Amino acid sequence: MKSLLTLLLFLFAIHLYAQKTYVFLGSYNKDKSAESLFVYQLDPLNGKLTKITAAKNLINPSYLTVSPNGKFVYACTESKTPNGGSVSSFEFNSKNKTLTFLNKQKSGGENPVYVSVHKNGKWLVNGNYTEGSVSVYPLLENGKIDSIAQNFQYTDGSLNKERQTRSHIHSTIFSPDFDYLFLPDLGADKIRSYLFNENSKMPLQEAQTPFVKTNLESGPRHFIFHPNKKFGYCIEEMAGAISVYEYDNGNLKTIQKIYTHPDTIKEGFESSDIHISPDGKFLYASNRGNENNIAIFSIENDGTLKNIGYQSTLGKHPRIFAIDESGKFLIATNVITGNVVVFKRNPVTGLLKKTGREIKIPNVSCVKIKQYNEL
Template sequence: MNLKNLILTITFLLSCNLFSQNTYVFLGSYNRDKSAEAIQVYQLDTLNGKLTKFTSVNNVINPSYLTVSPNGKYVYACTDTKTPNAGSISSFEFNTENKSLTFLNSQQSGGENPVYVSVHKSGKWITNANYTEGSVSVFPILENGKIDSIAQNFQYMDGSTHKERQTRSHVHSAVFSPQYDYLFLPDLGADKIRCYAFDENQKKPLVETKNPFTKTDLEAGPRHFTFHPNQKYGYCIEEMAGQISVYKYENGVLNKIQRIATHPDKIKEGFESSDVHISPDGKFLYATNRGKENNITIFSIDENGLLKNIGYQSTLGKHPRVFAIDESGNFLVASNVQTGNVIVFKRDPKTGLLKKTGKEIKMQDVSCVQIKRI
């Protein structure tokens, strides 16, 4: 090996080591008991997939969904979920030097059973979706990371055709557009993907648009949503129908170009599709199925944004509610609620296929995983 190649190899190894030492995995849970660990944080070694316990926090109930601020200093969680007549959004300070996660404050979520939180790229706003009562709330974030009092709350009453599950609105996520100038709200109960313009400079940033929603197929049950890295396409996973709808995206408008099943044709019922993410290189899409399957469906993405099913991977547990892909694109981490285990998969960047690696983590009723390089 000549000197130039040796220097390049050393530089690459050093950068990989730096990457691995600063990647953290955040796990939320349905802990149901303040004395039990509610959120756990691990370091992810992005060379071998090993998870090492970093810190944890208790004294909160059911932090079912988490997100991390753009600067990595704060964690925000849906708390008091699945708790009658309750629902809150909580903030925590994450300190890598002290290895600590410290509770800062909570605000009422503006509806029962909050299930999703998103932070604006500016770090100045947080939005959340409330499932049971079908609503969205927006809060300013103070300079110290605490959540300020609610700025806006919109509630919806309309449902759809399923007599048991769609008697009213059930907003299941709140997802910013690639430029953070729109907010999309998949509504499982109404078979709609609602949309608002988002003006970060206004005291009430949610602004009604000419296209307030995109209608999905009946009894689809839209749940989670993600955008392609090229910002041209959006992908919505439909919990009830077990489908992914692909949309061409431009300036807050979604136009459907494909709908494809997340499960084999022989599976006609018993599935509950849950989460969807795209690899950082934009070549593959991954979607989780709960119920009978408990697997990850793997799709390739062509240059026109269309999907092709290329395989399935068991999550090696039951009820995979949320998963995440690390920023290097090397690893996918899945959380299984009913079996209380977290599995790290190595992702093949060429084929998109997954292979279990490292040691699995046990956490009772683990409900959410987020990964952040800090």
């Protein structure tokens, strides 16, 4: 019995040693000589971040994503750059701790803000904010981005004459089964949708329902599906709210609208990012502007949300945050104060508590977390 326990402890130690979690961070940075895309390792016990590597010669790698196999990193580059805009690819070698630039392509519109990779690792989708467009690229086996396969431009706006004179695509979200693509459009108060045929050279195809209207001046921004695939949640930047949808085969049906801020706050909403814990029990939403916090919600059996608290991000302008695959940690990036803060997540209550030591990265804008098995 004692020898069996010793063996189990030994195997657990090997497993713990072999599994490593890496944190990828982007930033707004116009100085090519300075580091702007970073990789840190996350300690699974105390939440400490340790720098592994970084990349230079980039302008504003503002948003990024990691390929399903973890080998490649894709970033929106030249964001907020007049007459600029590109998407760039990098190879990440977790064993050698290296991040190597591969190539880049024009983004098909000014100010790219969001990139997604299909689960098969063969397609990249990019959303451009300023000109309101979406671009689709084939991905090569070596991780490089091929030439644009499709680009759709939108021109319709909405009610707010300061912010909604035209379309502003703010994210590109695959459905749970990756057979649809959803595009929250802040400028047009719509969530656009397409069928996605991964086997076609032009995968975006017209959907039976091309868009769902949101409330006027809501400004839909980011979207996420529940792990059970039955519900979708869209955070609305201008309204400071979350719209909850029932989801079925490409169709979204509104079932709730709930604010991300207390009733005492009446204006200045800048709601930003949205994520769900891996167990599907809690939803988190970031607020910038006057609040600078994470709103915490419990998710009821019918998919609706109930607010259970708020956690300051301990900085200003939390544009993007992420939850690690174990659900143990939430990491927030504060652009204006340039600090990255790790919070430990209580799996029972859903509440957050700062842990580890925060790190400083000027104009840090995005975070992604990926677990690797290095056996």
